[in-house]
Amino acid sequence: MLAGLDAYTSTFLSNLNATENRINQANEQLSSGYRVNQPSDDPGAIDAILDYQGQIEQVTQTQSNLSQATTVSNLADSALTSANNLLNELTSIAAQGSNSTSSAANNSALGQQVQGIEQQLVSLANTTFGGTYVFGGDDATTQPYTFDWSVPGGVVQNNKSSNTIAISNSDGDSLVIPGQTAQQIFAAQNSDGSPAAGNIFQNVWALGQALQNNNQAGIQAANTSMQASIAQLGQATTISGNTLNWLQQSTDSATSKLTTLQGQLSNLRDADAAQAATNLSSAETAQQAAVAARGTMNIKSLFSYFG
Amino acid sequence: MASLFTALGTAGNSLDAIEQAIGVVQNNVTNATTPGYVTQTLQLGARPFDPSANLWGGVEVTGVQDSRDVYAEQSVWSANEQSGYSSQQSASLNQLQQIFNVSGQSGIPGALSNLYSAFSAWSTSPSNATEQQAVITAAQGLSTAVTQTYAQAQQINSDTQQQLSASVSQLNQYTSQIATINGEIRTSPTGDAGLQAQLYNTIEQVSNLAPVTVNIESDGTATVLLDGQSPLVQGTTQNNVSVNYVQPGSGNNSGPSPTVQLLSSDGQDITALANQGTIGGAINFCNSVIPGVLGVTKPTPTGLNGLANGIATVVNNLLTAGQVSAGPPPVAGVPLFSAQGSTPGSSFSVVASMTGSQLAAISPGPPAVANGVAQALAGLATPTNAASMVNGFSLTEFYGNIASSVGQQASTASDDVSSNTSLLNQAQSLRAQVSGVSLNDQATKLLQFQESYQASAQMISTINTMTQSLLTVMQQVT
Numbered sequence: 193m194l195a196g197l198d199a200y201t202s203t204f205l206s207n208l209n210a211t212e213n214r215i216n217q218a219n220e221q222l223s224s225g226y227r228v229n230q231p232s233d234d235p236g237a238i239d240a241i242l243d244y245q246g247q248i249e250q251v252t253q254t255q256s257n258l259s260q261a262t263t264v265s266n267l268a269d270s271a272l273t274s275a276n277n278l279l280n281e282l283t284s285i286a287a288q289g290s291n292s293t294s295s296a297a298n299n300s301a302l303g304q305q306v307q308g309i310e311q312q313l314v315s316l317a318n319t320t321f322g323g324t325y326v327f328g329g330d331d332a333t334t335q336p337y338t339f340d341w342s343v344p345g346g347v348v349q350n351n352k353s354s355n356t357i358a359i360s361n362s363d364g365d366s367l368v369i370p371g372q373t374a375q376q377i378f379a380a381q382n383s384d385g386s387p388a389a390g391n392i393f394q395n396v397w398a399l400g401q402a403l404q405n406n407n408q409a410g411i412q413a414a415n416t417s418m419q420a421s422i423a424q425l426g427q428a429t430t431i432s433g434n435t436l437n438w439l440q441q442s443t444d445s446a447t448s449k450l451t452t453l454q455g456q457l458s459n460l461r462d463a464d465a466a467q468a469a470t471n472l473s474s475a476e477t478a479q480q481a482a483v484a485a486r487g488t489m490n491i492k493s494l495f496s497y498f499g
Numbered sequence: 500m501a502s503l504f505t506a507l508g509t510a511g512n513s514l515d516a517i518e519q520a521i522g523v524v525q526n527n528v529t530n531a532t533t534p535g536y537v538t539q540t541l542q543l544g545a546r547p548f549d550p551s552a553n554l555w556g557g558v559e560v561t562g563v564q565d566s567r568d569v570y571a572e573q574s575v576w577s578a579n580e581q582s583g584y585s586s587q588q589s590a591s592l593n594q595l596q597q598i599f600n601v602s603g604q605s606g607i608p609g610a611l612s613n614l615y616s617a618f619s620a621w622s623t624s625p626s627n628a629t630e631q632q633a634v635i636t637a638a639q640g641l642s643t644a645v646t647q648t649y650a651q652a653q654q655i656n657s658d659t660q661q662q663l664s665a666s667v668s669q670l671n672q673y674t675s676q677i678a679t680i681n682g683e684i685r686t687s688p689t690g691d692a693g694l695q696a697q698l699y700n701t702i703e704q705v706s707n708l709a710p711v712t713v714n715i716e717s718d719g720t721a722t723v724l725l726d727g728q729s730p731l732v733q734g735t736t737q738n739n740v741s742v743n744y745v746q747p748g749s750g751n752n753s754g755p756s757p758t759v760q761l762l763s764s765d766g767q768d769i770t771a772l773a774n775q776g777t778i779g780g781a782i783n784f785c786n787s788v789i790p791g792v793l794g795v796t797k798p799t800p801t802g803l804n805g806l807a808n809g810i811a812t813v814v815n816n817l818l819t820a821g822q823v824s825a826g827p828p829p830v831a832g833v834p835l836f837s838a839q840g841s842t843p844g845s846s847f848s849v850v851a852s853m854t855g856s857q858l859a860a861i862s863p864g865p866p867a868v869a870n871g872v873a874q875a876l877a878g879l880a881t882p883t884n885a886a887s888m889v890n891g892f893s894l895t896e897f898y899g900n901i902a903s904s905v906g907q908q909a910s911t912a913s914d915d916v917s918s919n920t921s922l923l924n925q926a927q928s929l930r931a932q933v934s935g936v937s938l939n940d941q942a943t944k945l946l947q948f949q950e951s952y953q954a955s956a957q958m959i960s961t962i963n964t965m966t967q968s969l970l971t972v973m974q975q976v977t
Contacts, residue, residue, distance in 0.1 A: 198811060202879065202924045202927060203921070203924045203925075203928065206917075206920045206921060206924060207614075210917065221643075221958070226602070228601055229601075230596050230597060230906070230909075231596045231601055231902045231903060231905050231906020231907075231909060232592075232593075232596055232906045232907075232909035232910040232913060233600050233601075233906070233910075235903045235904075235906035235907040235910055236748075236903070238601050238902050238903040238906060239896060239899040239903060241601060241602075241603060242601065242603045242608050242895050242896075242899045242902075243895065243896070243899070244601025245602065245604065245608065245612070246603060246608070246611070246612050246615070246880055246895045247881075248611075249603075249612035249613075249615065249616055249880075250615060250616070250880050250881070252616075253615070253616040253619045253620060253877075254619065256620065257620065257622075257623045259776070260623060260624075261623065261850065265955075266598075321629075323627075324624065324627070330625070330869035331626075332626055333626055349505075351682075353869075356866070356867065356868040356869045356870070357622075357623070357624075357625065357869050357870045358868075358870075358874070359622070359623050359869070360619075360622075360874065360877075360878075366874075369623075371565075411744070445628070461602075471633075493938035493939050493942060494938065494939045494942035494943065495528075495938055495941075495942045498767050
C-alpha cells in the first residue's frame, strides 16, 4: 500500500467514471430524443408515460374509425340525396298520371318508369361499401332487399336486423353509424308490421300499379302518399346530416385531444435537447480537463531529489 | 585502553543496527505498492550506559514494528462488502430493466396498445374477416411479447446464478489460501510482513464477496467467520460453502423461480448470513428481485405471471359472456387466450384452434348489441369497472408497475454503487494514510540512517587513529 503521494488514485478513477456516465447519459438523450430511455431514468414517470402513449394509440385508432365511419356516412348521405331526387321525379310522374288527359297507354308507360325507379331505389337501399351493405344494420353481409315487382311493395326483404353497431369517439360518446337501416328509411313499418304511411317502397309500388292499371283513384291516392314518403326521406336525411355533424365534431375533438396528449407525453418523456447538449459539453470538458491534469501530474517524492 | 576498545566495539555494533534499519527501509520502499503490505519500522534501543560500572552503552535492535491498524482494515472490509453487494445488484438489475420497454411503442405495452386498436377497429365492423384476423394477429403479438419478456427475465436469473456459483467457488479458493497462509504463519518467525500482506490482501478479496468477521489469534493466524457466525477458516482448516437451488414447488419454494440456498460444509443453511458482498447481492437478486418480477397468479396477482393471467381472465371473460352469432340458435363465445398453470407468463398463448370468425362480438343484452363485446374489449384500455382490471389496475398500469418497480430498484442500486464506491475509496485512503508506505518518510529515514552510519564509521576511524597514536607512544616509551 502506497500512502501520501497517490492515495487518491481510486477516487480519481471513480470520479472519472461518474463523468463518463454523464457523457453517456447525455449522448443517449441526444441520440434517442428521450429523457426516459429505461425504467431507472425516471421510475415515477413510467406509469404516466405508458398511460399517455396508450391514450395516443387509442385516439389514433378512434380517428381511423371516425374516418371510415365518415366515408360510410357520406355514402349513405349521397344515397339519400339520390333517393330524394327519384322521389321528386315520381311526384311529377304522379302529377302527369293524375292529369285527366293522360291516356291509359301513357299511364302504362309512366307505370313502367315508376317500376324502373323502384328498382333504382332498391339499389340505393342495397348500397355497399367494402363488401358490406351500408343500410344492412347489424347483419351487414346480407343484402337488405331484392326487387320483385310481382309482390306487394315491389320488394322482398332479406335482412330484418336492426342497427346496434355504434362507434365511440374520444369523448366517451358513441353513435350508431349510419343512423338508420334500409327498412327504417325505405320501408317504414307500423308496430304491427304493416307498411307505415311513409313506406317508400310500398307507396312507389302502389303508384306504379295504379298507373299501369290506369286506376285514377289509385293514382290520386298514391300521389298523396308520395308526400308522406318525401317527409319520411326528409327525416332520414336530417338524421344523416346530424350523423355527419357528430362525426365532424368528433374528428375535430380527437385531433385536438391527440395534440394535447402528444404535448403532455413530450413534456414527460422527451429530452431537453439544449440542456442535454450543454450537459454533454460540460461533462466532456470536465473529462478532458481531468485526464489532461492527471497526465501532466508530476508525482515526485524526496527520492527524486537524491543525487 | 580498555574503554577505547569497548568504544570501537560499540561503534561497530551500531553499524550493524543501522544496516538492518536501512534493510527495513529498502523493504518498505520496494513493497510500497504491494497489496496488503504495511510500513515496517525497526525498533532501535539504547543499551545501558554507566562508565562507572563499565557499561559503555551502544544501540541494539529490539524488534520490527508493524504499522497495521485493524480498525482501518475493518472499515475497508465493511465498505468492500457493501460495494460488492451494490455492484452485483446494479449489474443484474441494469440487465433486467433493459427487457422492460417504457416507450409504450414496443414490447408488452406496444403489443397491448396494438390489441386494443385491433379490438377498436373490429368493433366498427364486427363481421369483417380482415378486422377479425387483425385481432388474432395482435393477440398473438401480445402473447409473444409476454413470453419473450418472461424468458429474458429467466435468462438473466440464470446468468446471475452462474455468477453466484463463480463467486462462491472464488470464495472457497480464497479461504483455502487463507488456511494455507495460516499454516505458514504458524511455522514462520512472528511478524513476517510478507505473509501478513498476503493474508490481509486475501481477506480483503473475500470481503468483496461476502460479509466476513476476522479474529487474529495469539499465534498470528486469522479466523474468518461468515457474518460472525459460520466459520470459513479456523487455523489451517477451511470450510467450503456451496450453493443449492430449490426448484419451484419443492421444499418451501412456492415462488415462480428456483431459490438459492447457501450451505455450509456441514449442510447448514447459511443463506441469511450472506447478506453483503457480491454473493449477498446475487442471492438477493435471485431470491427476491426475480420472483417479484416473474410474480404469482394468486392470492394477489403480481409480476408477469399475474399480468398474463390477468390479460387472459379479463379478455376471456368478456368473450365467453358474448355471442359469436345471435342465432337461432345463439353461438356462445370462446376464450381467446390460454394462460395455464402457476407460471402462465411462460405458457401464455392464443388458443390454438381460435379463428377470427370465432370471436364473439355480440353482447346478448338485453338489449343485444352487435358490437357490444368488441367495444368492451376496446374499452379495456381505460377500464372503469373492477372486472376489467387486474388487482385494481388497467393492464397497461399493471405492466407499468412492474417496470417502475424494477426501474426504482435499478436506480437505487446505481446510486448505492456511487456512494459505496466513494465510501470504499475513503476507507482505503484512510488506511493508506495510517499504515501505507510513505516514500517521503522512508527517504528521510534513509538520510538519517546514512548520516548515522557515516558518523559511526567516523567514530571508528577516529578511535582507530587514537589507538594508533597510543601504540606509537607505547613503542617510543619502550
